[in-house]
Amino acid sequence: MPDIESPDVDASLRAAGLRVTDTRRAVFSALHGAGHIAAEPLFGRVREGLPGTSKQSVYNALGDFVEAGIARRIEPAGLAGLYELRVGDNHHHLVCSACGRVEDVDCVTGEAPCLHPSETRGFAVHTAEVTFWGVCAGCAAPA
Missing domain, CATH: 1.10.10.10 (Winged helix-like DNA-binding domain superfamily/Winged helix DNA-binding domain)
Structure with missing residues (x-):
């Protein structure tokens, strides 16, 4: 990296x-x-x-x-x-649904995958991608 x-x-x-x-x-x-x-x-x-x-x-x-x-x-x-150049650490993203701003957020458990599916259906899971959607502070501020 x-x-x-x-x-x-x-x-x-x-x-x-x-x-x-x-x-x-x-x-x-x-x-x-x-x-x-x-x-x-x-x-x-x-x-x-x-x-x-x-x-x-x-x-x-x-x-x-x-x-x-x-x-x-x-x-x-x-x-x-x-x-993005940030690779190899299984981080996730925060996305503003109003303006599209994207920010990194670290994986909460620190190792991949940081989420485990209830059923793998035969898959050997190695990564979980999480996108958190919301409104950034700039878009949420009163005009």
Whole structure:
């Protein structure tokens, strides 16, 4: 898992078994500090620093990152898929039903899976994804 405080982009990519390219560097750097971001606004950030980048190459890099385990894609109902660099800790998400803001929340038991289904139906469960829906403080504040 990359050090989110001060990522060494090249080392993070190599450690994940990925070839270092300008596009992958730019996508990783744009993801850093972005929290949870959809591909479209991420593409805009990448284009600022690497103007010739195609949308497809950004999507390819994101797919490579998810497959390599250095990024995670979440898909809250009604929102575009979102990408984040926080991986490997089975955390969950808080989503504002008014504005779509997404925040991380740690797993309450600290180990995966932190929930156990009443019936596994033959599955070997390794992960539970939980999304808490509500209204963030900003949207709940009186106007």
